[in-house]
Amino acid sequence: MNQDKYYFFNEIFWISAGLIALLLFGYVVGSPWFLFSLGLLIYIFWHLRQLTRLIQWLSKNELDMPPDAGGFWGDIFRHLYRIQRHNRHRQEKLVVLLNRYKESTEALPDATIILGRNWEIEWFNSKCISYFGLKKNQDLGQPLTNLIRSPVLLAFIEDHKADSNQHTLEIPSPDNELMLSIRLIPYGSKYLLIARDVSSIQKLKTMRRDFVANVSHELRTPLTVISGYLETLEEHLKDEPVYVNSIQLMQQQSHRMCHIVEDLLLLSTIESNERRTLKNDFIDMNALIMMLKKEALVLSNGRHKIEAIASDIKWLKGDNNELQSAFSNLVSNAIRYTPAGGKISIRWYRDKNGQGCFEVQDNGEGIAEHHVKRLTERFYRVDVGRSRDTGGTGLGLAIVKHVITHHQGKLVINSKIGMGSVFRCEFPKKMLKNN
Numbered sequence: 001m002n003q004d005k006y007y008f009f010n011e012i013f014w015i016s017a018g019l020i021a022l023l024l025f026g027y028v029v030g031s032p033w034f035l036f037s038l039g040l041l042i043y044i045f046w047h048l049r050q051l052t053r054l055i056q057w058l059s060k061n062e063l064d065m066p067p068d069a070g071g072f073w074g075d076i077f078r079h080l081y082r083i084q085r086h087n088r089h090r091q092e093k094l095v096v097l098l099n100r101y102k103e104s105t106e107a108l109p110d111a112t113i114i115l116g117r118n119w120e121i122e123w124f125n126s127k128c129i130s131y132f133g134l135k136k137n138q139d140l141g142q143p144l145t146n147l148i149r150s151p152v153l154l155a156f157i158e159d160h161k162a163d164s165n166q167h168t169l170e171i172p173s174p175d176n177e178l179m180l181s182i183r184l185i186p187y188g189s190k191y192l193l194i195a196r197d198v199s200s201i202q203k204l205k206t207m208r209r210d211f212v213a214n215v216s217h218e219l220r221t222p223l224t225v226i227s228g229y230l231e232t233l234e235e236h237l238k239d240e241p242v243y244v245n246s247i248q249l250m251q252q253q254s255h256r257m258c259h260i261v262e263d264l265l266l267l268s269t270i271e272s273n274e275r276r277t278l279k280n281d282f283i284d285m286n287a288l289i290m291m292l293k294k295e296a297l298v299l300s301n302g303r304h305k306i307e308a309i310a311s312d313i314k315w316l317k318g319d320n321n322e323l324q325s326a327f328s329n330l331v332s333n334a335i336r337y338t339p340a341g342g343k344i345s346i347r348w349y350r351d352k353n354g355q356g357c358f359e360v361q362d363n364g365e366g367i368a369e370h371h372v373k374r375l376t377e378r379f380y381r382v383d384v385g386r387s388r389d390t391g392g393t394g395l396g397l398a399i400v401k402h403v404i405t406h407h408q409g410k411l412v413i414n415s416k417i418g419m420g421s422v423f424r425c426e427f428p429k430k431m432l433k434n435n
């Protein structure tokens with residue numbers, strides 16, 4: 001017999017036995033139905049009494065021992081007590097776990113905010129108080145963008161909706177001098193925002209950039225003076241073949257150094273521009289492509305076949321000087337590293353994802369795969385001698401990468417030894433305008 005049936009038949013047995021006994025006793029004393037009804041009433045009253053005790057016991061906050069009761073009410077109290085004790089135990093464990101989690105997030109060196117699907121703040125750790133000036137009892141439930149009024153952060157969030165694989169954003173803290181690196185991590189329908197203090201890294205980067213810029217600046221004047229004197233010397237000693245050769249060599253080297261200094265200064269300027277938002281200027285890409293073709297024809301001096309293909313996308317948002325020097329670098333590289341008779345194509349087109357692509361393709365010497373990922377490092381050259389011979393500084397592709405990143409684009413390099421190379425700059429749709 002299972003437990004339910006046992007309780008049922010046990011109860012029926014005892015109540016029937018009690019009522020029959022009362023009925024028989026009633027016949028003896030002369031009022032059987034009165035005693036029978038009295039017995040039933042007492043039975044109902046007893047159940048009501050147990051129910052009241054149960055409600056009183058359940059409504060207490062503390063977990064007290066259950067009231068003493070006989071029959072199946074005793075079992076009900078015992079079972080409920082066991083379930084309650086088990087739940088209480090689980091609750092205590094969860095509270096401990098939650099407190100531990102809270103303590104560990106409080107100990108994190110980064111500010112952490114949990115954001116709901118509409119960017120409302122659901123929870124934040126205390127680092128957010130100093131980083132963003134959030135207030136514990138006031139700002140929960142408020143949209144983040146109402147509290148941190150930074151247009152860059154707003155644009156970052158908008159971009160994140162379109163492409164959740166975005167990298168990080170660096171913004172100054174709204175409340176103090178700190179520089180924060182922000183990451184948004186989606187999970188379920190919510191977001192986790194992590195802000196890290198990168199002020200010291202930023203300071204080091206600024207120091208390095210300023211150092212390079214200052215050294216380059218200081219070198220520029222003496223180099224110009226040396227070049228000038230070398231020109232005068234060459235003029236004076238043109239009839240002395242012993243000196244002419246040495247003077248020409250010195251001139252070559254000083255020109256090369258001038259070139260490096262100019263490139264270093266350009267790189268520092270681009271790096272400091274990177275922290276500023278782009279102006280709303282639009283560049284006529286078709287005109288730029290035609291200008292690049294002319295430049296390429298001059299550089300190539302008839303040694304290569306050069307073609308330029310423009311597209312229906314007329315405008316690209318950005319800085320004219322920066323883009324021009326980046327694109328010129330790619331074109332001049334293609335000419336310098338493609339032997340005479342080679343073909344160079346300069347293209348501006350819309351790819352299948354709607355992005356704007358500026359591409360320079362050559363069928364020159366190509367680059368081995370292991371070099372490709374390092375090409376954009378400063379002074380990285382596949383063949384140092386060859387780069388120097390062709391007037392290279394090793395800074396060209398570093399400049400290109402910085403310019404493209406500043407324009408929210410991506411530089412993609414595809415190359416195969418002996419087959420040639422493709423350097424493609426991809427710009428997101430929002431940077432393009434048709435007319």
Ligand code: ADP
Nearest residue numbers: 333334337381382383387392393394395396397
């Ligand atoms: P450099 O001034 O030496 O040309 P860059 O930064 O412009 O410096 O280029 C880095 C290196 O990448 C070059 O030294 C060269 O070896 C390689 N490179 C760049 N463009 C091409 C190309 N179109 N074809 C082959 N190699 C290239």
